[in-house]
Amino acid sequence: MIRSLSIPERQVALALSVALALLGLAMAAAARHGAMAVHGAMAMALGLALLFALGGALYDPDAPADRARRYYDEPTRFGIVMTLCWALIGMGVGVWVAALLYWPEATPPWPATSFGRLRPVHTTSVIFGFGGNALIATSFHVLQRTSRARLADAISPWMVLIGFNLFCAWAVTGYLMGSTQSKEYAEAEWYADIWLVVIWVTYFVLYLRTLARRAEPHIYVANWYYMAFILVVAMLHIVNNIALPVSLAGAKSFTIWAGVQDAMVQWWYGHNAVAFFLTAGFLGMLYYFLPVRSGRPIWSYRLSIVSFWGIVFFYIWVGSHHLHYTALPYWVQTLGMTFSVMLLVPSWASAGNAIATLNGAWHKVRDDATLRFMFVAAVFYGLSTFEGSFLAIRPVNSLSHYTDWTVGHVHSGTLGWVAMIIFGAIYTLVPQLWGRETMAWPRAVEWHFWLAVTGTLIYVVSMWNAGITQGLMWRTYDANGALSYSFLQSVQAMAPYYLLRTIGGALFLTGAVICALNCRATMRAASEGATATDRPLAPQPAE
Amino acid sequence: MLRLHYNLEKLSMGLVVGIIVAASIGGAVEIAPLFTIDETVAIPDDLRPQTPLELAGREIFIREGCYACHSQMVRHLADEIDRYGPYSLAAESAYDHPMLWGSKRTGPDLARLGGKYSDAWHVAHLINPRAVAPTSIMPAYPWLTARLDTDILSAELATLALLGVPYSEDMVANAGRDALAQSRPDSDGAANVTERYGETVAIRAFDGDTSRLTEMDALVAYLQSLGTLTRAAYETLGQEAAR
Ligand code: HEM
Ligand code: HEM
Numbered sequence: 084m085i086r087s088l089s090i091p092e093r094q095v096a097l098a099l100s101v102a103l104a105l106l107g108l109a110m111a112a113a114a115r116h117g118a119m120a121v122h123g124a125m126a127m128a129l130g131l132a133l134l135f136a137l138g139g140a141l142y143d144p145d146a147p148a149d150r151a152r153r154y155y156d157e158p159t160r161f162g163i164v165m166t167l168c169w170a171l172i173g174m175g176v177g178v179w180v181a182a183l184l185y186w187p188e189a190t191p192p193w194p195a196t197s198f199g200r201l202r203p204v205h206t207t208s209v210i211f212g213f214g215g216n217a218l219i220a221t222s223f224h225v226l227q228r229t230s231r232a233r234l235a236d237a238i239s240p241w242m243v244l245i246g247f248n249l250f251c252a253w254a255v256t257g258y259l260m261g262s263t264q265s266k267e268y269a270e271a272e273w274y275a276d277i278w279l280v281v282i283w284v285t286y287f288v289l290y291l292r293t294l295a296r297r298a299e300p301h302i303y304v305a306n307w308y309y310m311a312f313i314l315v316v317a318m319l320h321i322v323n324n325i326a327l328p329v330s331l332a333g334a335k336s337f338t339i340w341a342g343v344q345d346a347m348v349q350w351w352y353g354h355n356a357v358a359f360f361l362t363a364g365f366l367g368m369l370y371y372f373l374p375v376r377s378g379r380p381i382w383s384y385r386l387s388i389v390s391f392w393g394i395v396f397f398y399i400w401v402g403s404h405h406l407h408y409t410a411l412p413y414w415v416q417t418l419g420m421t422f423s424v425m426l427l428v429p430s431w432a433s434a435g436n437a438i439a440t441l442n443g444a445w446h447k448v449r450d451d452a453t454l455r456f457m458f459v460a461a462v463f464y465g466l467s468t469f470e471g472s473f474l475a476i477r478p479v480n481s482l483s484h485y486t487d488w489t490v491g492h493v494h495s496g497t498l499g500w501v502a503m504i505i506f507g508a509i510y511t512l513v514p515q516l517w518g519r520e521t522m523a524w525p526r527a528v529e530w531h532f533w534l535a536v537t538g539t540l541i542y543v544v545s546m547w548n549a550g551i552t553q554g555l556m557w558r559t560y561d562a563n564g565a566l567s568y569s570f571l572q573s574v575q576a577m578a579p580y581y582l583l584r585t586i587g588g589a590l591f592l593t594g595a596v597i598c599a600l601n602c603r604a605t606m607r608a609a610s611e612g613a614t615a616t617d618r619p620l621a622p623q624p625a626e
Numbered sequence: 627m628l629r630l631h632y633n634l635e636k637l638s639m640g641l642v643v644g645i646i647v648a649a650s651i652g653g654a655v656e657i658a659p660l661f662t663i664d665e666t667v668a669i670p671d672d673l674r675p676q677t678p679l680e681l682a683g684r685e686i687f688i689r690e691g692c693y694a695c696h697s698q699m700v701r702h703l704a705d706e707i708d709r710y711g712p713y714s715l716a717a718e719s720a721y722d723h724p725m726l727w728g729s730k731r732t733g734p735d736l737a738r739l740g741g742k743y744s745d746a747w748h749v750a751h752l753i754n755p756r757a758v759a760p761t762s763i764m765p766a767y768p769w770l771t772a773r774l775d776t777d778i779l780s781a782e783l784a785t786l787a788l789l790g791v792p793y794s795e796d797m798v799a800n801a802g803r804d805a806l807a808q809s810r811p812d813s814d815g816a817a818n819v820t821e822r823y824g825e826t827v828a829i830r831a832f833d834g835d836t837s838r839l840t841e842m843d844a845l846v847a848y849l850q851s852l853g854t855l856t857r858a859a860y861e862t863l864g865q866e867a868a869r
Contacts, residue, residue, distance in 0.1 A: 183765070192768055192769070197765050200690065335685075340723070341721060341790070349724070410719070489730065558703075566705065
């Protein structure tokens with residue numbers, strides 16, 4: 084990875100590593116103890132490690148002279164490896180917390196491994212670690228291929244990837260130490276949030292600068308989605324995380340939002356994290372990898388325009404469907420509900436467009452497990468958006484809210500859609516970027532596919548049952564007009580579903596482990612030449 | 627239209643501006659009006675801010691992730707009112723930075739918890755939930771018997787005061803002392819706590835031991851304060867029932 088940098092670039096990178104180590108030192112020295120001190124030490128260790136690595140290779144042979152005419156794939160390779168690592172961490176913790184709900188006595192008597200601290204470790208590892216690395220890695224690939232241009236410079240991709248992973252590591256270790264803002268999907272404390280803003284701006288500038296070098300007049304549709312993902316996530320992240328630290332020398336801060344305003348800002352953020360992180364970015368992935376893998380152009384260009392702007396415009400309105408019947412003003416709930424139902428149109432337009440693209444390539448879907456991952460992803464995208472619009476209807480939400488039905492919906496979206504499209508992209512990219520014809524064990528892809536589908540179905544169906552049972556038990560009255568069930572009875576009724584969910588999750592995790600091993604075998608078998616030189620710029624076939 | 631878009635696709639900045647505009651409208655329409663809430667939702671006269679000890683408990687609640695399983699928002703639905711108590715009003719969380727309404731009820735709602743159980747019940751339940759509710763799936767929290775760190779409380783109250791929570795200079799300056807005094811009814815400081823935070827504040831050794839100020843004291847004080855910071859929700863429901 085260092086050999087791909089020119090010597091002056093290595094010097095700049097060296098300076099940045101020193102800056103990172105100093106920042107870490109300053110944080111650790113100011114805080115002295117607690118989460119911020121540990122995080123300072125982590126940053127310092129990372130800075131020093133990079134420093135030594137760079138220092139040792141500073142005067143190795145210079146980067147190849149003709150590299151400007153080649154793609155820069157080293158960052159994508161690194162991002163894919165990180166994606167796989169976070170997949171194992173996040174899903175491993177997911178299965179563990181699922182098991183804890185069935186078997187709470189298994190909680191070890193240490194604060195760090197308690198359910199309440201591990202749950203955000205799960206959500207952050209899978210959404211940001213697994214999903215985020217996959218988005219960044221594929222966005223670099225797609226951006227270069229569809230623009231027929233090399234990334235605008237060689238340092239900022241590394242800043243983005245390494246900085247983003249430091250953010251994830253800070254966040255996750257913070258929760259274990261009890262440092263959290265408690266805002267769902269935005270639990271990381273203020274300094275990590277500021278750090279992420281810096282990383283994100285670097286990412287956006289890199290994106291625009293690379294687009295500016297494109298050899299194609301048009302910006303391909305996948306890039307619109309990636310751009311919407313980067314821009315809107317920045318907007319949401321900044322507004323939701325504005326906080327006042329209690330002291331600059333400590334992790335603790337208070338959000339400036341309070342009560343009902345905080346609730347609205349939080350779910351404006353929360354739902355659009357779903358929309359622009361877990362949906363828009365991944366639609367970008369879908370719009371590139373599905374056509375490439377199936378060898379068919381996107382079915383309708385017109386539909387892709389309509390659905391893009393529909394999604395960008397409608398999604399922002401729907402956050403209030405997380406707050407039905409609460410103290411949020413009624414008119415805001417009504418707006419959220421209305422737009423959620425309308426959102427089904429652009430959502431299904433996207434899903435339909437993807438599925439129609441496969442027309443004429445169904446034999447490939449049958450034979451190629453990688454393409455099947457993408458097809459199943461599009462189907463689950465359609466299913467979970469339908470379910471979402473349904474759950475957003477106020478009377479339905481009165482039953483589903485607070486129950487495991489929401490969790491079922493979440494995982495039909497995240498396992499069925501997000502994870503499946505990522506696996507599809509990974510199986511497409513890994514052989515290509517490591518210079519091989521196919522994955523090392525093609526049969527294992529097939530195994531992974533069936534494990535993933537079975538696991539998802541078991542998970543989602545058991546949570547539907549759990550949620551509806553819970554919702555009904557909470558609201559059932561007996562003949563005398565008293566509530567029929569105590570809360571504890573509803574907890575007991577969940578046991579079989581929680582067990583099933585754990586089994587489904589374990590199957591899904593097994594698939595992910597197989598994927599990681601398969602990727603490792605493929606990477607190991609790569610010839611030296613395949614990763615040492617970048618591929619020449621070439622017309623890209625997706626359009 | 628298609629023609630227009632065809633040209634837009636050639637301009638990266640055009641797309642950027644388009645995305646920002648399209649993605650700003652919804653938020654602006656729904657969020658901006660909420661900031662006039664101070665005029666639309668009156669803060670009840672009897673609403674008090676949390677005492678330093680309760681605030682410390684709230685932070686433990688956040689630290690341990692209790693909010694991942696417990697909501698604090700009774701919705702405006704008959705069965706919820708019957709199960710938990712009066713539905714929650716916006717004004718009740720007006721001083722909550724952040725709000726803890728929650729999104730998942732693996733355990734019951736806690737918005738109306740204050741006074742429902744004795745302190746001893748809470749202590750036993752937190753140390754091992756299965757000791758009092760044999761089929762509970764709530765985790766045990768045996769480490770809450772650790773000493774409570776009160777050093778940061780003054781700075782925390784000062785920060786919240788900056789954000790608009792009505793903590794007086796007096797309250798900020800004495801936060802650490804008040805936290806200790808609230809758990810020691812016989813101490814000299816106890817009267818000061820009542821004077822500063824009102825008669826409704828509970829002053830006792832929440833973990834049953836006056837010799838040590840523990841995290842358990844703080845957490846139980848917080849749990850016992852839930853739903854008791856104002857009577858507004860009860861009054862509103864009462865008025866609706868009368869009508
Ligand atoms: C191995 C597979 C997985 C298992 C076993 C699993 C398990 C769990 C469990 C037990 C919870 C807590 C539910 C509760 O509090 O009742 C949860 C929450 C969550 N998981 Fe997963 N998970 C898995 C994969 C994923 C993936 C891949 C993603 C995202 C890409 C994801 C995203 C989430 C989110 C967003 C929540 C929070 C849901 C909410 O607040 O309603 N999970 N998961
Ligand atoms: C048309 C599209 C969608 C709509 C209208 C929608 C609607 C909803 C609704 C009504 C809830 C329940 C809120 C509550 O009662 O608390 C919800 C929760 C959630 N949805 Fe969706 N959904 C959509 C698509 C998706 C997709 C594709 C994903 C994932 C990739 C997803 C992820 C989530 C998550 C993570 C939550 C849980 C939030 C929480 O409580 O922590 N949604 N959605």
